[in-house]
Amino acid sequence: MGRRLSRRELLKNTAAVGAAGAVPAAAWSPLVNAQGADVPASLTADAFQTLEAVVARLIPADANGPGALEAGAASYIDRALGNALADALARYRAGLAALDALAVERTGRAFAALDAAMQDTLLHEIDADSAPNAALTGFVAVVLGHTIEGTFGDPRYGGNRDFIGWNLIGYPGLRLAVAASDQRMSDLPQWTRSSAYELAMFESLDPESEFDDD
C-alpha cells in the first residue's frame, strides 16, 4: 500500500490548478431524484441498484478514497446502454436479474442488500469458469470492462466524476504538450484536470457524432 499517493502529494499536485475541477458545462449530467440519487435511463430501478452494488465491489471505495460507484461508473454504463453500448443492454438485463435471483436463492435477500463480503463471494462464484447460469457466464468481465471505462474515461461521458478515477491512479491529466524535462522525470508531474472537450482545440467537437461514410 505505501506507494499510493499521499493526501499531501495529492493536495500539492492539484494546488496549482485548483481542486478537482467541476464537471464540464457541456457534459451530460445524470437525472437525479428528490434525494439526489441517480435515476437510471436504460435499466429498471432494481436492476440499476444491483449494478451499483456490483461496480462498488469491482473497484471499491476504501479508507484511501472513493471507488467506481462514487465515480459514477454505474450511471455511465446505464446511459451508454442507451447508445454506444446498446448491443449489451439485453446482456445486462439478463445478467443483473440472474445475479439478483442467485442472491435471493442463496440468502433470501437481493444482491444490493447483502454485505460486501457476501457480495464478493457471489461475484467470485459467477466469475469462475462454471457460472451457475448462462446469463452469468463472462458477465463479471463485461461489467468490469465498462466499469473501468466509467471510472477512468473522459468525464464528458458521465463517469469519472470529480476525476475520482484519475486521482485514484495518479494520472496527471490531459495536456496538449509535454516538455522534455517532464518526459525524463522519475517523479510525478504537475496535475491538470479537465475533459478533452474543455480544451479549446476540441470544444466544438461532438464525441458522439457518427463519422459519415459519404
Next chain:
Amino acid sequence: MATTRTDVVIVGAGGAGGIIAAELAKAGMQVVALERGPRLNTSDFAGQDELRFFQRQDTRPDVKRQPVTWRRNASERATPLGSLAYGNQAGGGTVHYGAVSWRMHEDDFQARTNTIERYGADAIPSDSSLADWPLRYADLEPFYDQAEYELGVSGKAGNLRGTRIDGGNVFEAPREREYPLPPLLVEQPSLVFDEAARDMGYHPFSTPRAILSQPYNGRAGCSYCGFCQGFGCHMGAKSSILVTKLPEADATGNFELVTGAMVHRVNSDGDRATGVSYWLPDGSDNTVEADLVILAPFIYDNTRLLLLSQTPQFPNGLANSSGHLGKHVMTHLMARLLVKFDDRRMNAYMGPSAQKHSIDDFNADNFDHSGHDFIRGSQISIGTHNLQGGPISVSTINPPPGVPRWGAEYRDFIADAFTRYASMVAQTENLAYADQAIDLDPNVKDAWGLPAPRMTYDWRRPNERARVEFMLQRMEEIGEAMGASQVWRAPLSPGRPGAHHEGGTRMGSDPAESVVNRYGQTWDISNLFVVGSSTFPTMSGFNPTLTIQALAYMTADAIVNRYRGSPGPLV
C-alpha cells in the same frame, strides 16, 4: 447504378493504396480509389478522447458490420474476433497506428537460404513454408529512402553505407543516408531500459517512427500528448497517408476518391481484369472499368475479393492458379513482461507509444541460434502494456500473480502501479505455415451479405513456443537489470492471431508457388496487382508498414516507367 471508366482503379486508399494513387496520378494517369470508410480531417480528431478512439475504436472497422472470424484448426467452428486493428477510413491504418517504421534486415529477405546455410535444412520446421523473397534489400533501399523522406520518419541511423553507428540500430541494413528527422525525445522508461540493456552488452536505440520530431514539409512536430496509437493525430504530426499522400494525389487533378464504397467483385474477362464492382451506402451497385486494377485493402479483403471473384477459368479464386491464395498467413506473437518500481515513477503514459526504445539484438538472425531449438527472433521494446498508456488502459495491465482482476486488492494494485510500471514486449516473428490461412466463412456474413473472411490459425507450434520462451527469459533478465522491484509475465494468448497480420497473397519467384511477383503483379492476370503485407513471404520481428510503403513505391515506379509503355508481365 453507374458505370465509369478510368485508367487505374485502386481498392483501399490506405498505407499502400494512397501511395500508389498519388504516384500514378502525378505521372498523369487517371486514378479512382474506392475506400470503404470515410475521409476524415485532422480537425475531426479530439485526440485525447481515449474512450472513443482507444476503447470504442472509432477509426477501426466495426466488428459487427465487418466481422473477421477465427478458429484454431479446421475442425472448429470459427467465431468473430472481438476487435480488428486495421483502419477503416482514407489513410487506412496509418491514421491510428503507432507509426513504428522499420526497414527489414538484409537477412529477412533471404531467411530460408540463410537458415539452411547456417544451421542446415533440418533447422526449418518440416511444416513451415519459410521462403526467400523474390527481391533483395538492395532492390528496396531506394524506395525505403523515398518513403522515409516523403512521409517523414524520425530516427538515427545505425548503419550508414556499412559504417556502424552507436546509438542507432547497429543491426539495421545499410542505408544510403541518415533519417530525414532526428529521434523523438527520450522518456523515463527508455532511460532506464537503455542503461540496463547497455550494461548487458546489448545495443538499445530510439525506435524509428513516422512521427515528426520537428516541423517538416509544412506540418507541425509532435507535442508528445501521449494519445497516439489508436488515435488520429490532432496535430497532423503523425505521417499518415491522410496528411501526406492523399493531398498530393488531390493536387494532381487526376485523382478521385470514392468513400463508403464496398467493393464486392473484381471483374475479369479470361486472363484480363476489366474493373471492379462496388456498393455505395444508398444500396446502388456500381462499376468502374479500368485498364489496371490494384488491390490494396487489408490482407483479409485481398484474399476474400479474389475468392469472391472466381470465374470458370479461375474456379478457386481469381489469379489463383497456384492454389496458394489465402495461405501462409503470419501474425506477430506479442510476448509481454511487466516491471514495476518502488523507487521511481515510470510515467509510461507520457509521449507516443512508439517513442519508446528498442533492442534488435535478438531479432532475425542477429544472434547465433546454434544450440537453440528455434530459428528467427524478436524485436524487443520498452513502453506501455498495450499500445498506449492513458488512464483507461489500466484495463490492459495484467496484475502480477496473486493479485485478482477486481476488488480491493486490484484497486490497490492499479493505484500503486499505474505511474510506476512499464512493459516490455518481444514482437516475435511467426514463421509461415501453409495451413495458417484465410478463406470464406460458410456461416458468418458481413453487413453486405458477403461471407466473412475466416482465419484458421494457432501460433502455438514448437518453434514458436521455444522462440517466445527464450524472449521472455531475456526480458526477465533485462527487467532485473533495470532494478525493478517486481517483474512478471503477462499470460500468452490461447493461439489467437497476434499483431500485424501478413500473407495470403504471397510473392515469389515461381508462379507455381506464389500468387504475385516482386511487383505485386499477379502471375495469372498481368493487369491485376495486389499491394500490401498480404504479399510478404516472411515477416521479421519488425512492424510491416514501412516495408508495405516501400513496396508500394516500387510497384508505382514499375507501373509508371515500365508497365505503362508496354503493358504485360513485369517479370
